[in-house]
Amino acid sequence: MHKILVTGGAGFIGSNLIEYLLANSSDHIYNLDKLTYAADLDFAHNFKHDRLTFIEGDICDAAFVKELFQKHQFDKVYHLAAESHVDNSIENPQVFVETNVNGTFNLLHTSYQLWMEQPRVFKTAFQTTQPRFLHISTDEVYGSLEDDGFFTETTPYAPSSPYSASKAASDHLVMSYVHTYGFPAVITNCSNNYGPRQHDEKLIPVVIRKALSGAPIPIYGDGKNVRDWLYVTDHCQALHTVLENAVTGENYNVGGKNEIRNIDIAHHICKILDEVQPREDGQPYASQITYVKDRPGHDYRYAIDPTKIEEELNWQPAETFTTGIKKTVEWYLKKYNS
Ligand code: NAD
Numbered sequence: 001m002h003k004i005l006v007t008g009g010a011g012f013i014g015s016n017l018i019e020y021l022l023a024n025s026s027d028h029i030y031n032l033d034k035l036t037y038a039a040d041l042d043f044a045h046n047f048k049h050d051r052l053t054f055i056e057g058d059i060c061d062a063a064f065v066k067e068l069f070q071k072h073q074f075d076k077v078y079h080l081a082a083e084s085h086v087d088n089s090i091e092n093p094q095v096f097v098e099t100n101v102n103g104t105f106n107l108l109h110t111s112y113q114l115w116m117e118q119p120r121v122f123k124t125a126f127q128t129t130q131p132r133f134l135h136i137s138t139d140e141v142y143g144s145l146e147d148d149g150f151f152t153e154t155t156p157y158a159p160s161s162p163y164s165a166s167k168a169a170s171d172h173l174v175m176s177y178v179h180t181y182g183f184p185a186v187i188t189n190c191s192n193n194y195g196p197r198q199h200d201e202k203l204i205p206v207v208i209r210k211a212l213s214g215a216p217i218p219i220y221g222d223g224k225n226v227r228d229w230l231y232v233t234d235h236c237q238a239l240h241t242v243l244e245n246a247v248t249g250e251n252y253n254v255g256g257k258n259e260i261r262n263i264d265i266a267h268h269i270c271k272i273l274d275e276v277q278p279r280e281d282g283q284p285y286a287s288q289i290t291y292v293k294d295r296p297g298h299d300y301r302y303a304i305d306p307t308k309i310e311e312e313l314n315w316q317p318a319e320t321f322t323t324g325i326k327k328t329v330e331w332y333l334k335k336y337n338s
Contacts, residue, residue: 002027002129005074007059007107008081010039012198013136013232015047017078020236022049030072033081034058038199059103062110069114075129078239079107080136085201086163090296093162100166101173108133108177108185120182133185134243135174139228139253140164141189144299151189152305153251160297171251178249186246188239191255191304194324195232196331203262204325207269208332211285212277217270221294223263226301230256231324234317241315252313255304258321263289268321272329277337 004021008014009031018029032055033039044054057064059081081103083089083096115131117123122131142151143158157172159165177183194204210217238254246252260268270285279285309315319327 002076003030003072003074004028004076004078005030005032005072006078006080007032008079009033010035010041010044010054011080011084012038012040012195012202013193013235014078014080015040015043015197016195016232017080017236017239018047018052020233021240022051024240027051027076028053030055030074032057032059032068036083038084040197043197059107060098062106065106065110066113069110073114073125074111075115075126075131076243077107077111077133078136078243079104079134082167083163085199086140086161087201087295089161089163089166093166096162096166097169100163101169104135104170105173108173108183112177112181112183116181116183119180131184132243132248133174133183134239135171135185135187136239137167137171137187137189138164139189139191139255139302139304140299141168141171142302145301145303147301150303150305151253153189153253153308160299175249175251182248184248186242186248187251188242189251189253189304190235190238191228191230191302193232193235194229195328198232203265204269204328205332207266208273208329209336211270211273211288212333212336214279215288216290217266217285217288218290218292219263219266220292220298223261223266223291224300225262225298226259226303227262227265228255228303229258229260229265229321229324230254230317231319231321231328234319234324237318238309238315241313242309245313252309253304253306254309254315255306256317256319256321257304257306259301259303260321268325269329272326276329277333
């Protein structure tokens with residue numbers, strides 16, 4: 001049995017990943033999370049399983065991280081803990097550098113010291129377990145596209161927000177450990193995720209929440225910004241596949257080939273709500289959509305070419321946007337109606 005560390009496991013993707021791993025592997029999972037505002041406290045405290053241990057702690061605390069690795073001897077790491085909201089990174093960039101860059105460095109260096117004797121030589125205890133560090137990153141490191149083209153694994157990095165710059169910096173650190181020390185890391189750069197347990201501040205929960213409360217549904221700028229959406233469980237399956245099968249030092253773009261404009265997302269959700277929970281006055285929810293001042297430096301379009309992960313690792317998303325968004329709206333209806 002492997003000892004798997006998931007950082008940020010009380011957050012949106014991390015909590016879905018833990019459920020996925022418990023159902024699809026026999027390993028013991030350790031969920032390390034600081035429980036920032038973004039964490040789901042219900043999941044952290046109330047989700048119980050005999051192969052799951054919750055540890056409250058900060059990846060920026062180097063001494064704590066070192067002690068934890070010594071104690072539990074993790075041999076696989078899914079690193080998701082991060083500050084993840086672009087708007088917050090514009091208001092308060094410092095914590096993004098601290099968590100996303102320094103926190104990643106602590107985990108990397110501690111894993112290196114636990115697993116390796118010297119560059120390219122594993123300690124005897126880890127020679128057979130084949131340790132692996134999966135760094136979960138974003139397509140936002142590539143910057144913004146015009147109407148044509150896709151991000152591939154060789155697209156040069158051009159991050160444009162403090163969030164994406166901090167993620168880009170952490171990606172570079174990870175790759176530097178691969179090249180310098182032969183450290184067994186892999187990176188995934190994924191497009192926008194959606195699904196259950198995403199924080200209320202993100203686009204899809206905002207649209208549902210505001211619609212149901214009768215408030216204006218805010219859409220940045222002209223709403224024409226395009227994102228490539230992937231259902232969260234499909235991302236989790238990709239992460240499991242990459243950690244288990246990818247060659248050290250590789251990076252994989254993960255995306256659902258679902259390019260949709262923000263304004264179309266809002267209309268799509270409003271239409272589902274019109275059917276499943278119509279407004280009492282009979283008006284369409286779309287009448288609440290309101291354009292608001294654009295986010296500074298708002299990237300126009302992200303689009304992933306997932307050919308590498310599809311061909312090399314045989315990964316394909318199971319959900320279409322139509323099926324995934326329906327499940328997502330149902331989940332938020334239960335949350336916001338209760
Ligand atoms: P999230 O904000 O929902 O969750 C982040 C989790 O990390 C929270 O539970 C938080 O408490 C924890 N955390 C924050 N700082 C910490 C610290 N210093 N120590 C320990 N734990 C800490 O984020 P998410 O949307 O689940 O994203 C997870 C990862 O996936 C991030 O690295 C993000 O960059 C990446 N990613 C997200 C998306 C997306 O669409 N959400 C897409 C691609 C990549």
